[in-house]
Each structure stands twice: as structure tokens, then as C-alpha cells.
Amino acid sequence: MTTVAPGRIEMITGPMFSGKSEELIRRLKRARIARQRVACYKPNIDLRYHRTAIASHSSQTHEASTVMTVEDLRATLFPMLDEVEVVGIDEVQFFSDDIIPLAVELVHLGKRVVMAGLDTTFAAEPFGPVPNLMAIADEVTKLSAVCMVCGAPAIHTQRLGQSQELVVVGAAGMYEARCRLHFQPWTDESGSEQLELLSTRETAET
Secondary structure, three states, X not given: OOOOOOOEEEEEEEOOOOOHHHHHHHHHHHHHHOOOOEEEEEEOOOOOOOOOEEEOOOOOEEEXXXXXXXXXXXXXXXXXXXXXXXXXXXXXXXXXXXXHHHHHHHHHOOOEEEEEEEOEOOOOOEOOOHHHHHHHOOEEEEOOEXXXXXXXXXXXXXXXXXXXXXXXXXOOOOEEEEOOOXXXXXXXXXXXXXXXXXXXXXXXXX
16 A cells, blocks of 8 residues: 655734735745646635635735635535645635635645644734644744734734724724834724725625
8 A cells, every 4th residue: 555645734814914815825836846746725714815815915825715704614525535646725714614624634635735824813912723724734823913013023903993803904094003112902093004804795795
């Protein structure tokens, strides 16, 4: 019986505006240059920039399939799994914890799994499955952004406004990056200088 060499899990994380999607796109494009077959996915809750691609704030894009749940991801990926060597997943914090055993299963099948997602919420609490994915990853890349108050390295995502919902994807002027000193969870602020995001959650659900 042929033994399959194990794959690897690469986790890219950090606050908003830190370049997570851009780094994911860079790795997937390098895999394609190396003539590896790539499949990329993102949750349908995040349609801010492109419906059929992952996209960075700097306008870098990579073709991606949009899925509702981990079960949908599995159903889309596994019929073509023999033809895929690298699996990319963006905004992984929006998926359920079911993404963890799926990632482990893919690794045992010899796949390279590259994921990007926020590690903490706007309240500085662990976000979804990301901390556990970081714990089992072969490689973790934690990026920082630039604090919009003082210019220092920023590890927090500041929500501007009064909404206390955990998931608010892209209301205009809703988020900016902050350092530890200037991060103020649960406060009502305005005047973000970061890129404006288009609110698409309602559109995705209709």
C-alpha cells in the first residue's frame, strides 16, 4: 500500500488591514507558478470586493469558490481532491469549528492547506476556529497593521460605532487598525481613515 506523505497547515493571521489576504494570494500564486494545482475558497458572508475571488485591500485578487458552510466546502472540494495539491481558505474565522477536523483530514491526505483569518474580534477575544487552527498549524504567520492614531504596529481591529454584533462585515468606515495603546473596545468612535468597506451581509442573504 502506498503511503501518502503528510501535507501541512499554514495559518496567516492578524488584525484587519494587515495584509492577510494579500499574503494568502501571494502564496497561492507562487504555488501556481510552481505548477501546483490550487483550489481556493471563501465564506459567502464576505463578498466585499468580489463574488468569485478573494481580494485584498490593495486590490490583489485570486479566483475562489464561495461556500456557505464547511459542509459545502467539503462537498465542493472532495469530488476534485485528487487533482488538487494546495487548498486556500480566506476569512476562515467565519467558518464553524468543523473546519479544524477538515484541515487535519486534508493534511493526512497530503494536501497543503493555507488559511487566512482574524485571530481576535473587535472586543479582543479569540475569533472562531482561528486560535485552534494556529495551535495545530505547521507554520503561523502573524501580521501587524499600522495604527491609524499613532502609526505604531497595530495588532487590534477597532470597530467604529456602537454595534455589538460579533459579525458585521464591511459597513462603511466601520473598522480601523489600532496599537495596544490606542485600542478602545466597546467605544463609539467616528472618522476612520482606513479603506471603506461595502456592507454586503444583507445582500448575501437575499
